[in-house]
Amino acid sequence: MEKTAHTSHTSLEDFYREMTDKLGADLESIFPKGLHKDIGHFNVFDIAQTIEKMKMTSEMPYNRRKYYKISLIRGRNRAEYADKTIQIRQNALLFATPKVPYHWIPEDSLQSGSFCVFTEDFFIKDRSHSTLEDLPIFQPGNVPLFEIDDELADEIQELYTKIKKEIASDYIFKYDLIRNYVMELIHYGQKLQPAAKLSTSNDASLRVVSLFIELLERQFPIESPDQRLALKTAKDYADRLAVHVNYLNKKLKDSTGKTTTEIIAERVIQEAKILLRQTRWTVSEIAYALGFEEIAHFSNFFKKKTLMAPLEFRS
Missing domain, CATH: 2.60.120.280 (Regulatory protein AraC)
Structure with missing residues (x-):
């Protein structure tokens, strides 16, 4: 079974x-x-x-x-x-x-x-x-x-x-x-x-993919401007799963066709859109909660992924 x-x-x-x-x-x-x-x-x-x-x-x-x-x-x-x-x-x-x-x-x-x-x-x-x-x-x-x-x-x-x-x-x-x-x-x-x-087996590969997804989803939703993502990079997730980052990346690529970084970025963008549309937090507060040290880094990241600036998307 x-x-x-x-x-x-x-x-x-x-x-x-x-x-x-x-x-x-x-x-x-x-x-x-x-x-x-x-x-x-x-x-x-x-x-x-x-x-x-x-x-x-x-x-x-x-x-x-x-x-x-x-x-x-x-x-x-x-x-x-x-x-x-x-x-x-x-x-x-x-x-x-x-x-x-x-x-x-x-x-x-x-x-x-x-x-x-x-x-x-x-x-x-x-x-x-x-x-x-x-x-x-x-x-x-x-x-x-x-x-x-x-x-x-x-x-x-x-x-x-x-x-x-x-x-x-x-x-x-x-x-x-x-x-x-x-x-x-x-x-x-x-x-x-x-x-x-x-x-190592196919079951192990399925486990590492499943556990990564669950670790990723446990970071969300962001419910307060004081809350901040604990895991931000592919290495953060690999360390939590006690695997090498290259191993995690390969298993995710084989299973989903996407890299670890791409999957993380997609989920962060999804949360950013929710926060921009459903809260009155400032862009700076949203950037901080999503793990960005500088608002400019978040703005550049968001625009690269959506072709829109955060405030443009909010309006």
Whole structure:
């Protein structure tokens, strides 16, 4: 059966709504003790218990989270990224970032391990890193998934055991200690080589095209002059999809007959026309919202694509 790749945004509120609904638990019972706004957010879960209570029999859809997630997963699985399929025979260490959507498919019923979720403001506390993306494991363009042996999986599971013990404790500085444990998890990943079983197929080509279109459409509509496009160039999109910009361009050209830049430009022009006709924003405000640093650059771009100046089109 042919499947279409879908992505969605999952916030922490969405995550906890799903967890409480499917686990049949109230928020207070699964929310960590002693956590407050100044700390950021962190929590840890057991995969076997989660799967058992959720009765998870279906695969997880493409998902782009608004938080970070580090998972030790034990069992046979398959991970699908925009252009890669990675087969996991036994154990995997997975680093999920807010920017890279992926599809995780369990391939047996013997799933176990642990995972933790955290926000950037939890982790970046008095550190030299301005963002988590300063760390190699979270830099755009990487596929941070590693197949590991039982010995290393046991070692990492012991670290998760320490995290679970600490989060349940009354130690006043427990989240400082947990940050150190999370940093250990990150170092485990940064010392590993990427999983070797990569494959590219027609399905992968369809996925990368579908995911690009969804990323593009998520930039719109522009609803406020203060809102601004986050992704503007072909490289911006390629980085989010963890593919090379030339690969993305080739797959889009093969599928649509247009380059990445041409597709982006068409969608920006479409939005520009809507804003010019349906709002009273100034041309300068529209230019800014659509990612242009100078109004002249926007005017030249618009005129080149439509043969009309922005104000001429508005009138």
